Amino acid sequence: MSDTPNAPVDLDALRRRIDELDGEILKLINERADCAQRVAHVKLAEDADAVFYRPEREAQVLRRIMALNQGPLDSEEVARLFREIMSACLALEQPVKVAYLGPEGTFTQQAALKHFGESAVSLPMAAIDEVFREVEAGAVNYGVVPVENSTEGVVNHTLDSFIDSSLGICGEVVLRIHHHLLVGETTRRDKVSRIYSHPQSFAQCRKWLDAHFPHAERVPVSSNAEAARLVKTEWHSAAIAGDMAAKLYDLTRLAEKIEDRPDNSTRFLIIGHQDVPMCGEDKTSIIVAMRNQPGALHDLLEPFHRHQVDMTRLETRPSRSGVWNYVFFIDFKGHRDEPRVAALLDEVRLRASELKVLGSYPQGVL
């Protein structure tokens, strides 16, 4: 075989080489799976209630692979392949069960698959509260809920659910959101008089809709997947939804990527009972209640500046009880076990009327 580009190649020889390599890859993947099974035995020997899913280790594996990769495959592509290999290995140790904000075909399901891989068992829930309840009750191991969109801002319902919940955060996943205009096979573009979607998606595609379908009725529904389900059986209707919903309901794309901002993305949280050890590139989320007095916000923020802790998000929510006068949701870089972060948290605790650490977890890798 020649290394010279454009040299004539022998197709049979190349396919024989691919067969050989596939044999080696197969052997290595199974050797890896065997190691994972042995890891499970070690975990069980140490603790009968062992937790098999280890977010910090998964983040380290994926980051290492991306750093090692020399192409020609793109690093993200390679990480996605390893994501699936680890998902299958974890399923051999113990299949992980995940509840997500449904119905089937939502972006949250896409986020759950991106984070846990195809070997996880994922179950759709009708509402964010239900995802929290299923995880709290132990019916599933983890939950996946949306928390903020780059165009539309925060998902208040998710933030509020943390106030009264015993659950914490064990991971995050960021998804690029691409919306398409979808129709059933009998609907023509010039006949679309009604468009269904989730209110957030309407907001994310507002300029495109004003320009292309100014006269179509916009009907808000509970999810993009529900919008896709409705148009499957309706003439003259279209839905705004993503790839998963298009595939699930076998719809045609009249227009692709119609979101107004090309960087439109949504951040999802993985919720659970687990305290996640440090992985090296971590984030911490806290809820802080401050007394209703002048300078409260300054008092809260000043230690972050002094300890040089990088805040990535600050949200304020109205209090729902007397104690929680002002409630702030804060995300920052670092892990609660780092001395610098521990010192910061001690100071914030002294200044606040309440502090709840929701968790430290790996920054989203993919």
Ligand SMILES: O=C(O)C(=O)C[C@]1(C(=O)O)C=C[C@@H](O)C=C1
């Ligand atoms: O290292 C572990 O603890 C494992 O269980 C192995 C492994 C892997 O396949 O690499 C599988 C599942 C865990 O979530 C993390 C990593």
